Amino acid sequence: MEKVAILTRGLTKYYGRNRGVEDLDLRVERGEVFGFLGPNGAGKTTTIRLLLDLIRPTRGKAEVLGMDARVRGVEIRKRLGYLPGDLALYDNLTGEELLRYLAGLRGGADWGYVRYLAERLQCDLTLRIKSLSRGNKQKIGIVQAFMHRPELLIMDEPTNGLDPLMQHEFHRLVRETSEAGATFFISSHNLPEVERMCDRVGIIREGRLVAVDEVEALKRKALRRLEIHFASPVPPGDFAAIPGVKDLRVEDRTLTCSLTGSVDALIKAAARFEVLNVVSPEVGLEEIFMHYYREGSGGEGGGADA
Ligand SMILES: Nc1ncnc2c1ncn2[C@@H]1O[C@H](COP(=O)(O)OP(=O)(O)OP(=O)(O)O)[C@@H](O)[C@H]1O
Ligand SMILES: [Mg+2]
Known part of the structure; x- marks a missing residue:
């Protein structure tokens, strides 16, 4: 076969x-x-x-x-x-x-x-x-x-x-x-x-x-957006240095950011405060593509830079 x-x-x-x-x-x-x-x-x-x-x-x-x-x-x-x-x-x-x-x-x-x-x-x-x-x-x-x-x-x-x-x-x-x-x-x-x-x-x-690309590789590279709602105001400094976190904004009791790779560190940092809700708004395909190109990765077989 x-x-x-x-x-x-x-x-x-x-x-x-x-x-x-x-x-x-x-x-x-x-x-x-x-x-x-x-x-x-x-x-x-x-x-x-x-x-x-x-x-x-x-x-x-x-x-x-x-x-x-x-x-x-x-x-x-x-x-x-x-x-x-x-x-x-x-x-x-x-x-x-x-x-x-x-x-x-x-x-x-x-x-x-x-x-x-x-x-x-x-x-x-x-x-x-x-x-x-x-x-x-x-x-x-x-x-x-x-x-x-x-x-x-x-x-x-x-x-x-x-x-x-x-x-x-x-x-x-x-x-x-x-x-x-x-x-x-x-x-x-x-x-x-x-x-x-x-x-x-x-x-x-x-x-x-x-x-x-393998889906696993895509996941590691993919851009996510995360929104975390807290019970009380949180200090931005606790989140700014987390690897992969970009466009961080902390306004009063809501944190928003973009993220590549694992969410683990961010979630663990957030868990030190009382979390009311975690939302991950969908990122548009066009933005994902642009991100993909910026990272300059094509994986095996294809090639964004090809
Ligand atoms: N019969 C056709 N005559 C002329 N142009 C066509 C024809 N069919 C598709 N196209 C053009 O070919 C391109 C690809 O279209 P295609 O339908 O393959 O896209 P798609 O990825 O399936 O999109 P969608 O997500 O909207 O289904 C488009 O620019 C479309 O306008
Ligand atoms: Mg179609």
């Missing part, structure tokens, strides 16, 4: 004069959960469509499960689970009817497993698809991607529309399915989600892969 799940070389797609993606060199090993992180318009969907041979590259090459995506698309798709970003389902069918139809096209599916997936995602298969909310439609899309136990799952922003509880359930499902041997390629524009779910992450920006 081939060791590499996805391999692209110089993969490039222009839409007329519009850049989709440019010179993408990606390598996803079997058994990995690979996160494909980038802001709107970065080229995530374009890349995924190229992998599925739904669009054709301007130049460059893509191999999926060791096969040329352009030549052996049918074979590839048999072994693949795919969740498109712009999910379109047959509105007049119920969830069950649709899944049975799709399972039929694939030569059957283990219906016990389909029910199990639907239950985990709290997805009612008896309702007509047109009557479902966006999040509940998305769940049907997720079930159809998993239901034939494919060896590779390619998913374009799978948690779109899911509430936080369901997002977590989905993350668990990905981890478990990965432990059972499946490979994942998942696009997202949410860094915390990628950190929770993935082993490695590729960061795409303006059509180019700007970094590829």
Whole structure:
């Protein structure tokens, strides 16, 4: 069995004069959960469509499960689970009817497993698809991607529309399915989600892969923001010298700062006072990228400085 799940070389797609993606060199090993992180318009969907041979590259090459995506698309798709970003389902069918139809096209599916997936995602298969909310439609899309136990799952922003509880359930499902041997390629524009779910992450920006790194390494480098609320005023001096702390502001009973690396020292310093609440506001992707460039680190494989 081939060791590499996805391999692209110089993969490039222009839409007329519009850049989709440019010179993408990606390598996803079997058994990995690979996160494909980038802001709107970065080229995530374009890349995924190229992998599925739904669009054709301007130049460059893509191999999926060791096969040329352009030549052996049918074979590839048999072994693949795919969740498109712009999910379109047959509105007049119920969830069950649709899944049975799709399972039929694939030569059957283990219906016990389909029910199990639907239950985990709290997805009612008896309702007509047109009557479902966006999040509940998305769940049907997720079930159809998993239901034939494919060896590779390619998913374009799978948690779109899911509430936080369901997002977590989905993350668990990905981890478990990965432990059972499946490979994942998942696009997202949410860094915390990628950190929770993935082993490695590729960061795409303006059509180019700007970094590829282990999630653990990304976490060490990632920029966080922290807000600590105290019961009474605290002296700023106690916090200013903590390694990794930047933009420190202590106003009366609230401390705010940016932070790279471990939060341990800061939390321990804070714990000497009465803490009412700790909040970690999400940092925007653009800021994370800028921070990433400033630190001048590209990790193995990619290279922000490349
Ligand atoms: N059919 C198309 N015709 C022209 N330009 C396109 C087409 N599809 C995508 N593009 C352009 O290609 C670039 C990449 O788009 P893509 O949809 O791959 O981004 P994305 O990372 O999936 O973004 P999002 O997070 O919004 O889904 C964008 O600049 C977009 O405008
Ligand atoms: Mg997209």
